[in-house]
Structures are given as C-alpha cells and as structure tokens.
Amino acid sequence: MKINFSGAGSVVVNTITNQVESSIMNGSTVKVQDALTLNAYVTSKIFALGGGATVGCVSGAGGKAAVTLSASVAINLVDNSNKATIDGSTVTSSGAVGLDAKATSTITAITIALAGSGTGGSGLGFAISATGAGSLNSIKNTTEASITGGSTVETTGSSAITLRAQDNSDIDAISGAVAVSGSGGAGGGVSGQAGASFAVNKTENTTKASISGSTVTALSVTLTSLQNSDLLAVSIGASGGGSGGAGGGVQISAAGSVTINETNNHTESSILSGSNVTTTGAVTLDTDDTSTILGLAGGATGGGSGGAAGGVAGALGASLAFSTIDNTTKAIIGGSIVTSGGELSCLLYTSPSPRDGLLSRMPSSA
Numbered sequence: 001m002k003i004n005f006s007g008a009g010s011v012v013v014n015t016i017t018n019q020v021e022s023s024i025m026n027g028s029t030v031k032v033q034d035a036l037t038l039n040a041y042v043t044s045k046i047f048a049l050g051g052g053a054t055v056g057c058v059s060g061a062g063g064k065a066a067v068t069l070s071a072s073v074a075i076n077l078v079d080n081s082n083k084a085t086i087d088g089s090t091v092t093s094s095g096a097v098g099l100d101a102k103a104t105s106t107i108t109a110i111t112i113a114l115a116g117s118g119t120g121g122s123g124l125g126f127a128i129s130a131t132g133a134g135s136l137n138s139i140k141n142t143t144e145a146s147i148t149g150g151s152t153v154e155t156t157g158s159s160a161i162t163l164r165a166q167d168n169s170d171i172d173a174i175s176g177a178v179a180v181s182g183s184g185g186a187g188g189g190v191s192g193q194a195g196a197s198f199a200v201n202k203t204e205n206t207t208k209a210s211i212s213g214s215t216v217t218a219l220s221v222t223l224t225s226l227q228n229s230d231l232l233a234v235s236i237g238a239s240g241g242g243s244g245g246a247g248g249g250v251q252i253s254a255a256g257s258v259t260i261n262e263t264n265n266h267t268e269s270s271i272l273s274g275s276n277v278t279t280t281g282a283v284t285l286d287t288d289d290t291s292t293i294l295g296l297a298g299g300a301t302g303g304g305s306g307g308a309a310g311g312v313a314g315a316l317g318a319s320l321a322f323s324t325i326d327n328t329t330k331a332i333i334g335g336s337i338v339t340s341g342g343e344l345s346c347l348l349y350t351s352p353s354p355r356d357g358l359l360s361r362m363p364s365s366a
Contacts, residue, residue, distance in 0.1 A: 003066075006069075007068070008070045009072065010073070011075075012111075018082070019080070019081045020041070020042045021085070022039055023038065023084070023085045023087060024087070024091060028089040030089065030091045031093075032092070032095065033094050035093065035097070037099075038099045040082050041101075042080050042103050042104070044103075044104070044105045051113070053113070069115060069129075070115040070131040071131065072111040073135065074136075076137045077137075077138050079138075079141070080103055080142070080143075082141065083145075083146070084144070085146045086151045086214075087146075088148075088149035089149075089151050090153075091154070093153075093156070094159070097155055098161075098163075099164070101143045101144055101165045101166070102165075103205075105139045105169045107139065109172070110173075110175075111133040111134060111176075113131040113133035113176075113178075115130060116180045128191075129180060130193070131195050133196075134175045135175055135199055137200065138204070139171065139205065144207075145223075146208065147161075147214045148210065150214060153215070158219045159218065160222065160281075163209040164209060164222075164226075165209045170231075174234045175198060175236070176236045177197040177236070180240055192253065193255075194254045195238050196237045197236055197256075198235055198257065199234065199259045200259075201232075201261045202261075202262045202263070203263045203291075205227060205229065205265045206265070207267045207268070209224055210270045211277060213274050215275070215277075216275070217277075217278045220279050220281035220284075220342065221283045224288075225269045225287045228289075231261040231292070231293045231295075232293075232295075233259035233261050233297075234259070234297075236299070237256050237298070237319075238301070239300075253316070255301045255316075256317065256318040258321075261293040262323070262324045265291065265327045267328070267329045269285040269346075272333075278338075279340050279341060279342065282343045282345065283342070283343075285331040285333070286331065287329050287348050288348075290350075295322070298319050331346040
C-alpha cells in the first residue's frame, strides 16, 4: 500500500488601533483674532493576501492512497478613536470656529486555497482532497466633533460655528476554494473532494457631531454627521473529480460558500443636555447614512465515475448569503434652548442597500 499525504495553509492577522484627538479642554480659555480650526483625521488601510496550494500523486502496481489538504484564512481588524472637541473650556473667536473629524478605513482581503490529488496503477486507488478559504473583517470607529462639558464658545464677528464628523468604511473580501482529485486502476478507484469558502464583514461605527451641556453663540451653527459603509463579500467553493477502473469507480464531491455582511452604525447630529444655542442666522442639523452591501456566494461541483463493473457518483453544492443593515440615524434637539434668527433645520438621509446573490451548480455522472 502506498500512501501520500500533503498539506498547505496560511493565516494572516492584521490589527490597526489608533487614537487621534485635536482638543481644547480642562478649563482652558482661548481667544482668537482670526478663525479657529480643530482637525482630527485618521486613515487606515489593510491589504491581506493569503493562499495555500498542495498537490499529491501516487502511482504504481499496488494499492494507492493520496490525501491533500489546503486552507487559507485572513483576520483583519480596525478600531480607531478620532475626536475634534472643545471640552470644559471657553473659546472666543473673531472668525469662524470649525471642528472637523474624519475617519477613512479600507480593508481588502483575498484568500485562495487549492488542493489536488491523484492515484493510478493496477491496484485499487483512493484520492481525497479538501480545501477551505475565508476572511473575517471588522471596522469599529468612533468619530466625533463636539462642544461639551459646560463649554462656552462664541464668535464675536459675523462668523459661523461648524461641527462635522465623517466616517468612510470600505471592506472588500474575496475568497475561493477549489478541490480536485482523480483515481483509477485495474481494481477500480475511489475519489472524493470538498471545497468550502466564507467571507464575513462587519462595521460598527459611531459618528457624531454634537453640542452637549454648553453655550454657543454665532452667526450660524451647523452640525453635520456623515456615515458611508460599503461592504462587498464574494465567496466561491468548487470541487470536481473522477474515478474509474475495471472494478468500477466511486466519486463524491461537495462544495459550499457563505457570505455574511452586517452594518451596525450609529450616526447622530444633536444639541442636548441643557445646551443654549443662539444665532442670528440658521441652525442646521444634518445626518446622512449611505451604507451599501453586496454579497455573492457560489458553489459548484462536478464528478464522474465509470468502469467495467459500473460506477457511482454523487455531488452536493450549497451557497448562503446573509446581509443585515441595522443602523441608527438621528438629528435631534433635546433638553436644550435654541434661539435662531434664521431657519432651524433637522435633516435626515438614509439609503441602505443590501443585495445578495446565490449560485450553486451540481453536475455529476456515472
């Protein structure tokens, strides 16, 4: 009896954790003759490429067995805190006051696994190959532009106060697994393959522009929160093989894939907790959430068997795609006094768009 075993695999783990803050705090007193700007920007990028491939082959006069295994996994995590804030302080400016916090996060994950095996000769042959590939990807950011903690902020000229928080999160995950095997011999052949792949993407971001427990006086006040999460998951599993010989053949193949996309984001523009906001012009609260999801899952199998004594062949293919958008979007004034000489606007915009696609093919013959 001749036996050949081969295996290959890869694991990739990437983690990004940042804390970025631009602030005036701890009872500070700041007087500015021109404009005052606090910016907090963070950009995170992950590119993960994982692969595994293995091939096994046995031949000869006696019985043979060849087994191959291959796997590839990538884990990518982004967790940032990003704030532009005036906290417990007094600020007087002759020009405009602007607080701007922005987070941009990108994850690209590609995982591929291949496995192949074969046997041949005058005796009975066994060939088995199995492979799997997938990735887990998560973005969890806190992005905030705020005036809080009993602060007093005033523009003495005809100038505006603007708070803007923006998060852009993008995840693209592609995984593929392919298993192939073949066996034969005068005594017949047995061949089996299995290929599986998965892609899991999740965003859990908090994006907020807020005035809380503070006094603000200006020509106009604008609070803007923007959240944009784009998730793409493509997962494909495939297997195929053949067996034969004078003694007949047995062929079994299976393939499957799963994609999971989830957004659980909180986006808010707010004036809360006993704040006092006074303007001669407009007060605007604008909150936008434009999250999109696309999930594609596919499974394909194929196989054949034959011989003088007949053959048996079976194939199984399955694919699953799950997408969930569970976001909270708010533009709110609560427990506060707002005196506006112009228009008071609370604006909300959401356009979530989940889309899933499934493909499964299972041809076999005996």
